[in-house]
Amino acid sequence: MGVDGSRTGLEAAAWAAAEAALRQTPLTVAHAVPKWVCGETVRYAEVARWMREGANTVLAAAQDRIQREWPRVRVEGLLLPGDPRSALIKASEGAELLVVGSRGIGGVRGLLVGSVAYGVTAHARTDVVLVHELPLSPRGEIVAGTDGSPGAGRALEFAFAEAELRGARLRAVQAWAWPHAGGFEPADREGEQDVLRRLKESLAGHQDRHPGVDVVAEVVHGHPVEVLKEAAVGADLLVVGSRGHGQFAGMLIGSISQALLHHAPGPLAVVHG
Template sequence: MIIVGVDGSRTGLDAVGWAATEAALRRAPLTVAHAVPKWVCEETHGRYAEVGRWMREGAKTVLLSARDRALRERPELTVETTLLPGDPRTALVKASEEAELLVVGSRGIGGVRGLLVGSVAYGVAAHARTDVVLVRDRPSPPQGEVVVGVDGSPGGRQALDFAFAESELRGALLRAVHAWAWPHPSGFEPADPDSERDALRELNEFLAGHRDRHPGVDVVTEIVHGHPVEVLREAAKGADLLVVGSHGHSQLAGMLMGSISQAMLHHAPCPLVVVRRGVPGQD
C-alpha cells in the first residue's frame, strides 16, 4: 500500500498524481489520507458541534477531490480515503507503519512564505517508518532517468536498493553519482586524478551486486567534484526522481536525518525519495 497525505493544496494534489502513477507501476492500492484535530473526528455536542461538523464536511471534500485526481491519473487504481485524527505529522508517521511508501507534497496550505519545504514534509521525512517521497516539480513528460546519491555508507546501500528497483520498474536509466572532493580550509579542493580513478573503481565495485540483481537496468556512474548538495542538485535537474539515504557517512548519534538528506529536502529540483526503511532507531 502507498499512502499520500493531502490537505487541499495544489502541492498536495500534485503529490496525489505522483502517488497514483507509482501505485499503478507497483500494482499496489493507494490510500489518500487527510488529518484533522482529534476532537473533530468525535461526535461532539454543545458550542463546538457545528464547527466539528463543518470541519468534517471540509475534510470529506478534500479527500474526495484527491481521490478524483488519483482516478483521473490512473482509472484502474484501487483508491481508498481515510481521515486521520491528530497532528498531520504524527498521524502520517503512525500510518506509515503499514505502508511501503509515504508520499507528501513539498508544501501545503500552511506553508510559510520563504520556506522551501513545509513542516509536515520535513516531519514525516525525519520520522516515518517507511520510505518517504517529497513531490515537487514533476518533469513532464517523464525523462526516463533516476538519480541516486552514493557515498558507500549503509544508508547509501539502502538508497541504491531503492533506486535500482525503481529504475527497473520504470524502465529508466539510473545515474549513480558520487561527490568527490577533499575538505580544504578555503572550501573544497578537487582530488588528484589517481585518487579519482580509485574512487570510480570503488564506486563500480560498490554497485556490482546491485547490477547483478537488476541486470536489465542501464547504469551510468559519475564522480563529480564539489559539495554533495550542489552535485546532487545539478545531477537531478530534469530527472524523474532523486534518491538519497536518510543518513550518510557524516551522521551523528541522535540525529534523525543526515545533513545531505536534510539539505536535499530544500534543494532537490525534482521529486525526492528519502530512504528510511532499515534505518536503526527510527522514531
C-alpha cells in the same frame, strides 16, 4: 499518502498514483484533522461538521484527480484524527511508501519545505517521497546519491528497483573533493579513479539482482548537495539515504538529505536504513 488541498498536495497525489500503478498496489489518500473534530459529541458540533465536510472535500479532490489520470488504481480516502505528522507516520506503518507534498496550505512564506513534510521524513519508519515540482519533460532516469555508507546501499537498492519498474536508466552519483578553507578544490586524478572503482564495486551486487537496468556511475567534484541538485534536474526521481558517512549519532536525518529536502529540483526519495 498525505494531502491537504494544496497544489503541491495534488501533485504529490498524482505522483503517488503513478507509483501505485507501477507497483500494482492500492493507494490510500489521507488527510488529518484535530481529534475533537472526529468526536461524536463535541461542544462545537457545527464547527466540527463543517471541518469534516472540508476534509472530505480535500480527499474527494485528490481521489478525483487520481481516478481521472490513473483509473485502474484502487484508491481509498482516509480521515486521520490528530497532528498531521504523527497521524501520517502511524498510518503509514507497514506501507511500502509514504508520499507527501513539499509544502502545504498555511506554509510560512520563505520556507522551502513545510513542517509536516520535514517531520514525516525525519521520523517515518518507512521510505518517504517528498514531491516538489514534477519535471515537465522527465528524461527517463533515476538519480541515486551515494557515499559508500550502509544507508547509501539501501538507497541504491531502492533506486535500482525504481529504475526497473520504470524501464529507466539509473545514474549513481558520488560527490568527491578535498575540502579546504575556501570551499572545495579538485581531487587528484588517481584518487578520483579509486573512488570510481569502489563506486562500481558497490553497484555490482545490485546489478546482479536487477540485470535489466542500464547503469551509469559518476564521480563528480563538488559539494554533495550541489552535485546532486544539478544531477537531478529533469530526473524522474532523486534517491538518497536518510543518513550517510560523517553524520552525528542520534541524528534522525543527515545534513545532506536535510538540505535536499529544501533544494531538490523534483521528487526526492529519502530511504531509511
